Amino acid sequence: MHWLGIAMMLVGLYLALKVAGTVLKLLMWILVLVGAYLFAAPLLGLSLPF
Template sequence: MSWIGIVLVILCLYLAFKVAGFFFKLLLWALVIFGIYWLAAPYLGLPRFF
């Protein structure tokens, strides 16, 4: 494999980790928002989903 191929593999792995990290953060924020809603819904008079 040439050095261009090695650079491309490293770059693709870096971008894959960045995309995975973004989706992981998005999932964590969704869980936090859902948890806050689930805890606050009875006090606000809103229905719970579960």
Template sequence: MSWIGIILVVLGLYFAFKVAGFFLKLLMWALVVFGIYWFAAPYLGLPQFF
């Protein structure tokens, strides 16, 4: 494998971890928003999911 190939593999892994981190943060925010809605819905008179 040449140096260019090694650099491309390292950059690909770096960007893969960045994308995975972004989606994990997005999932965590979705869970937080769902949790806030689940706790606040009865007090605000909003429809509940469960």
């Protein structure tokens, strides 16, 4: 394998890990927001979606 191919593979792996980290952060925020809504909805008199 040529050195340029190895460099491109490493950059691609780095970008894939960055994208995976961003997706996991977004999922964590969604879980936090849903959990906060499920906790606060009865206290505020809002209806639950289920």
